[in-house]
Amino acid sequence: MSPAVLPHTPQEVLEIARHLLYTKALVTFQNKAIGTVAAIPQKVRSYSNGQVSVSIPEQDLNYTEVFMRDNVPSMLYFLLDGRPEIVRNFLDVCLSLQSQHALTAGIFPTSFHVSPDRLTADYGQRAIGRVVSVDATLWWLILAQIYSQWTKDWAWVAQENVQAGLQKFLQLILHPTFREAPTLHVPDGAFMIDRPLDVWGAPLEIQVLLYGALLSTTHLILQGRGKQITPGELEQVERTLDLAIRLRRYLLKHYWLNTRIVQILRRRPTDLYGDRIVNEYNIRTETIPHWLQTWLGDEGGYLIGNVRTGRLDFRFFTLGNCLAAIFDLLPRPQQKALFHLILRNRDELFAEMPLRICHPPLDDEDWRNKTGFDPKNKVWCYHNAGHWPCLFWFLVIAILRQESPSDELVADSYAYHRLLKDGYETLLDRLPEQQWAEYFDGPTGVWIGQQARTYQTWTITSLLLTEHLLIHKSEDKRIMDLPSLRYLLNLKRGLA
Numbered sequence: 162m163s164p165a166v167l168p169h170t171p172q173e174v175l176e177i178a179r180h181l182l183y184t185k186a187l188v189t190f191q192n193k194a195i196g197t198v199a200a201i202p203q204k205v206r207s208y209s210n211g212q213v214s215v216s217i218p219e220q221d222l223n224y225t226e227v228f229m230r231d232n233v234p235s236m237l238y239f240l241l242d243g244r245p246e247i248v249r250n251f252l253d254v255c256l257s258l259q260s261q262h263a264l265t266a267g268i269f270p271t272s273f274h275v276s277p278d279r280l281t282a283d284y285g286q287r288a289i290g291r292v293v294s295v296d297a298t299l300w301w302l303i304l305a306q307i308y309s310q311w312t313k314d315w316a317w318v319a320q321e322n323v324q325a326g327l328q329k330f331l332q333l334i335l336h337p338t339f340r341e342a343p344t345l346h347v348p349d350g351a352f353m354i355d356r357p358l359d360v361w362g363a364p365l366e367i368q369v370l371l372y373g374a375l376l377s378t379t380h381l382i383l384q385g386r387g388k389q390i391t392p393g394e395l396e397q398v399e400r401t402l403d404l405a406i407r408l409r410r411y412l413l414k415h416y417w418l419n420t421r422i423v424q425i426l427r428r429r430p431t432d433l434y435g436d437r438i439v440n441e442y443n444i445r446t447e448t449i450p451h452w453l454q455t456w457l458g459d460e461g462g463y464l465i466g467n468v469r470t471g472r473l474d475f476r477f478f479t480l481g482n483c484l485a486a487i488f489d490l491l492p493r494p495q496q497k498a499l500f501h502l503i504l505r506n507r508d509e510l511f512a513e514m515p516l517r518i519c520h521p522p523l524d525d526e527d528w529r530n531k532t533g534f535d536p537k538n539k540v541w542c543y544h545n546a547g548h549w550p551c552l553f554w555f556l557v558i559a560i561l562r563q564e565s566p567s568d569e570l571v572a573d574s575y576a577y578h579r580l581l582k583d584g585y586e587t588l589l590d591r592l593p594e595q596q597w598a599e600y601f602d603g604p605t606g607v608w609i610g611q612q613a614r615t616y617q618t619w620t621i622t623s624l625l626l627t628e629h630l631l632i633h634k635s636e637d638k639r640i641m642d643l644p645s646l647r648y649l650l651n652l653k654r655g656l657a
């Protein structure tokens with residue numbers, strides 16, 4: 162597998178990527194393909210008893226496990242590549258691992274280890290720093306929706322164990338809490354950024370995934386139960402939709418930022434009391450950073466990273482923003498402003514390797530206090546503003562699905578196409594040479610990440626998905642579309 166001879170043509174690169182995915186990353190259990198490992202192991206240890214010798218891949222922390230989030234691109238690619246049975250197997254295996262423990266009932270594992278005779282799930286009890294991954298649970302629901310929508314396998318959705326899994330998820334979400342806000346409160350490192358990076362509270366990515374999971378769950382219940390739906394289930398669907406509506410409204414009100422809003426925020430009074438005030442989270446002007454001026458320009462906009470009392474997190478998080486566009490949480494004009502912002506800041510976000518995970522990095526005092534001196538997350542490294550090729554296809558899908566003859570984006574479509582094509586060419590050029598590295602460091606992302614794994618599966622699938630959507634079959638760009646709120650309300654009305 163060593164790149165002694167580097168591939169020359171795009172076709173050769175793509176063939177290598179497919180070969181790696183299907184023959185090295187894919188894992189089988191009881192003769193079924195059930196998911197892909199996070200990184201293809203490179204170190205192999207050989208054992209010999211004098212007569213027989215065996216070679217076993219060496220365990221590398223948990224990178225040889227099957228991660229829920231890392232499998233999202235793999236599963237989408239399998240769907241597009243005509244292998245839906247792998248996706249169904251993956252969904253079934255994860256469902257069988259949904260926690261039954263009283264304290265965590267309903268959550269899905271971050272990852273699981275596959276041995277010949279059993280699967281061992283990690284819900285956070287084995288994770289470095291014992292971080293819990295909330296995104297895994299939300300992703301399962303979204304993936305179940307995407308799978309059934311794409312294949313029309315409604316029989317799978319109607320199964321009792323699938324419906325029971327949905328119920329367990331709703332029991333986690335629809336219960337009384339201390340806060341009125343519709344956002345989901347999580348500890349630090351509860352999603353793709355799975356080490357402390359001051360992303361506790363209500364980080365954007367979790368909220369957008371929650372929105373997607375609520376829409377997905379509602380659809381899976383309505384579709385799966387059909388005419389058999391009970392009044393109790395209908396009432397539950399109503400509460401789920403109500404939460405989704407409130408969440409979207411809240412995110413658009415408190416997280417959306419553009420230059421006009423910054424100017425309003427800067428002039429608001431503080432220390433107000435009561436239920437009709439203009440500065441609910443008591444944000445002081447001094448906390449609003451000046452880099453926003455050039456970052457936003459006149460027309461740019463994005464969803465900020467977090468909303469907490471006294472402290473908005475103004476960092477730009479790439480995945481949360483792309484997903485907000487893909488799930489249509491952002492209305493069209495806001496999507497346009499987001500893509501405008503990305504185009505405007507392409508030297509930062511793309512540089513030598515698309516895409517930067519968040520911007521700007523935490524430095525100095527912030528790095529020391531908020532990451533706990535984490536050497537992996539030093540400034541411009543890893544999660545702290547490093548560059549991750551696995552994020553690129555999300556932007557591809559977000560932009561492509563907006564393009565239609567009547568769309569305003571079309572006016573700029575040449576610039577956007579160029580942007581995506583350039584990104585694709587960078588992946589083609591650099592990934593084989595850099596052995597499909599997990600991430601890249603430095604303000605331009607030119608250096609391979611100091612602690613990056615090589616042959617990282619979601620780096621490989623990012624290239625494959627990008628090629629499929631941008632070059633090969635762009636009509637598949639709607640694969641991640643979720644049912645809209647309006648559609649779900651009508652569907653519910655039809656069954657009531």
Ligand code: GLC
Pocket residue numbers: 199200224228230231352353354355
């Ligand atoms: C790292 C990443 C995490 C990913 C895991 C496996 O921990 O931060 O997002 O799921 O590696 O690739």
